[in-house]
Amino acid sequence: MDAVLSNLDVFVRGFTTTVTLTLAAVVGALVLGTVIAAMRVSPVPPLRWAGATYVQLVRNTPLTVVFFLVVFGLPEVDITLSFFVSAVLALSLYTAAFVAEAVRSGVSSVATGQAEASRAVGMTFGQTLRLVVLPQAFANIVPPLASVFIALLKNTSIASAFFVFEGVQSMNQLINANGDAVLAILAAAAVAYLGLALLASALFGLLERAVTVSR
Amino acid sequence: MSMLYDVPGPRARRRVLISSLVGLAVLALLLLVAGQRLADNGQFAYELYEPFLTEPQVYERLADGLRNTLTAAAYALVLASLLGVLLAFGRLSSKPWVRLPATVVVEVFRGLPLLLVIFAIFLAFPLAFGIELSALQALVLGLTLYNGAVIAEIVRAGVLAIPRGQTEAAMAVGLGRGQVLRLVLLPQAVRIMLPSLVSQLVVLLKDTSLGFIIGFSELLRTGGELVQVLDNPIQMYVAVALVYIVLNGSLSLLASYLEGRQRRTGGTVVPAMQIETGMGQAGAPV
Numbered sequence: 001m002d003a004v005l006s007n008l009d010v011f012v013r014g015f016t017t018t019v020t021l022t023l024a025a026v027v028g029a030l031v032l033g034t035v036i037a038a039m040r041v042s043p044v045p046p047l048r049w050a051g052a053t054y055v056q057l058v059r060n061t062p063l064t065v066v067f068f069l070v071v072f073g074l075p076e077v078d079i080t081l082s083f084f085v086s087a088v089l090a091l092s093l094y095t096a097a098f099v100a101e102a103v104r105s106g107v108s109s110v111a112t113g114q115a116e117a118s119r120a121v122g123m124t125f126g127q128t129l130r131l132v133v134l135p136q137a138f139a140n141i142v143p144p145l146a147s148v149f150i151a152l153l154k155n156t157s158i159a160s161a162f163f164v165f166e167g168v169q170s171m172n173q174l175i176n177a178n179g180d181a182v183l184a185i186l187a188a189a190a191v192a193y194l195g196l197a198l199l200a201s202a203l204f205g206l207l208e209r210a211v212t213v214s215r
Numbered sequence: 216m217s218m219l220y221d222v223p224g225p226r227a228r229r230r231v232l233i234s235s236l237v238g239l240a241v242l243a244l245l246l247l248v249a250g251q252r253l254a255d256n257g258q259f260a261y262e263l264y265e266p267f268l269t270e271p272q273v274y275e276r277l278a279d280g281l282r283n284t285l286t287a288a289a290y291a292l293v294l295a296s297l298l299g300v301l302l303a304f305g306r307l308s309s310k311p312w313v314r315l316p317a318t319v320v321v322e323v324f325r326g327l328p329l330l331l332v333i334f335a336i337f338l339a340f341p342l343a344f345g346i347e348l349s350a351l352q353a354l355v356l357g358l359t360l361y362n363g364a365v366i367a368e369i370v371r372a373g374v375l376a377i378p379r380g381q382t383e384a385a386m387a388v389g390l391g392r393g394q395v396l397r398l399v400l401l402p403q404a405v406r407i408m409l410p411s412l413v414s415q416l417v418v419l420l421k422d423t424s425l426g427f428i429i430g431f432s433e434l435l436r437t438g439g440e441l442v443q444v445l446d447n448p449i450q451m452y453v454a455v456a457l458v459y460i461v462l463n464g465s466l467s468l469l470a471s472y473l474e475g476r477q478r479r480t481g482g483t484v485v486p487a488m489q490i491e492t493g494m495g496q497a498g499a500p501v
Contacts, residue, residue, distance in 0.1 A: 043223070043227075043231050043234075044231060044234040044235050044238050045231075045235055046235050046238040046239045046242060047234075047235075047238045047242075050238075050242055056460075056464065056467075057460060059417075059463075059467070060417065060421075060459060060460045060462075060463035060464045060467060061421070061456045061459055061460055061463075062421035062422070062424040062435070062459055063421070064424040064425060064427065064435055065424065065435060065452060065455055065456045065459060068435070068438075068439070068448070068452045068455075069448075069449070069452045069453070069456070072442070072448040072452070073448050073449045073452060076256060076258065076448055076449050077252045077253055077255075077256045077258060077449075078252075078255075078256055150326075154326075154327070154328040154329070155328070156328075157328035157330040157331055158328075158330060158425070160330070161330075161427075161428045168328070168330060168331055168334065171331075171334075172334070175338065182338050182339065182342055183339060183342060183343070186331075186334075186335045186338065186339060189331060190323075190327055190331060190335070193326065193327055193328060193331060194323065194326045194327065197326045198326075
């Protein structure tokens with residue numbers, strides 16, 4: 001236990017990076033994922049195909065392979081990024097496919113009559129989506145999105161294998177330095193992840209209550 | 216056609232056609248820029264692809280890696296299913312001292328990063344029990360604990376989706392709670408949860424790639440070792456990705472076929488998306 005308490009600063013540094021990594025990737029995945037979801041529900045066939053292809057390819061690829069391609073592949077074509085930025089990019093590219101699926105299923109879960117009614121009063125595709133469907137879809141999107149982002153929080157641990165000093169990496173460093181307190185250090189890291197996951201799910205719970213449409 | 220727009224008339228068709236052409240042009244431009252970038256850096260050089268065409272050893276190594284990946288996945292699938300059923304029965308038990316520990320195990324292992332679990336097993340087993348684990352054993356055990364917890368939720372949701380009448384009828388003919396669960400509910404729940412189980416198998420297969428971090432020579436690590444010699448990271452990792460995509464893509468197709476069949480016959484399915492990721496989510500599967 002002493003090993004944990006006296007090295008709290010190392011843990012805090014590591015898990016702060018875990019949090020910033022998660023938040024940066026949330027932004028990236030949200031932007032890319034929403035664009036892909038919009039492509040997938042659009043009336044333009046090539047965009048639909050491109051969106052579907054992206055989701056199919058990325059969903060079936062392990063995140064570790066995406067990391068390898070970003071961290072070791074991009075330098076081959078003269079794109080050198082810092083390890084942190086590479087990790088954000090890999091996590092965003094991967095998570096975007098799941099965000100797109102969550103957004104799309106949220107959109108398609110809005111009652112058909114809503115979109116039909118908007119079209120009946122003469123709204124265009126863009127207006128239907130922006131003014132009628134999306135506000136209602138938002139309530140359906142939040143719960144699956146919460147799962148996706150909590151999975152993302154856990155997935156940031158893979159960045160530890162790609163030279164990013166985050167939670168797991170700080171744990172490994174402490175274990176190497178304190179061979180007599182391995183179990184305590186493991187337990188502390190586990191508690192940190194569970195705490196962050198609980199915090200995230202509490203925040204999403206609040207968000208969910210805020211966006212629920214009252215009928 | 217989506218419900219978001221009408222069956223297009225002549226003007227809308229023209230608009231869609233124009234947008235299609237613009238969209239195609241943008242996509243082609245993106246591909247062109249990427250291709251140019253690859254070409255500028257000599258990524259289309261024949262030497263980088265030659266080993267795939269002329270070296271049978273490359274295929275032998277990758278096949279070995281794939282075999283290890285599939286071995287780990289197969290062990291983990293069997294063990295995780297057993298653990299999952301056990302934990303699900305625990306959570307469905309009427310006795311609080313069975314239900315509580317099962318709930319804690321499920322929530323904890325669903326909430327922890329798999330990598331952390333694998334590290335913990337690798338490090339803690341020798342310390343706590345004096346047993347040195349091989350990389351394969353640590354990987355399989357980690358995958359079992361995590362996927363067992365997820366499968367427990369799938370099984371529980373499947374069992375809870377069965378109409379109450381089944382339980383009532385089974386109890387009325389004199390079966391005990393355990394018998395009802397084992398003989399009546401579980402066999403029927405299998406149909407409901409099969410699509411989610413197959414989707415979870417995709418997650419499990421992808422997660423075997425974490426074995427590379429603890430030194431298990433599965434497909435991805437083998438690819439990495441070959442890159443050390445061949446120096447073609449982009450080509451090699453894309454090839455590895457394609458193997459995963461073909462494997463998992465077929466499984467995903469199977470899952471959606473099973474789900475479609477289940478829905479067509481008027482049955483319910485456990486929504487995979489919400490269970491497969493994360494803990495204590497608001498829309499908790501019931």
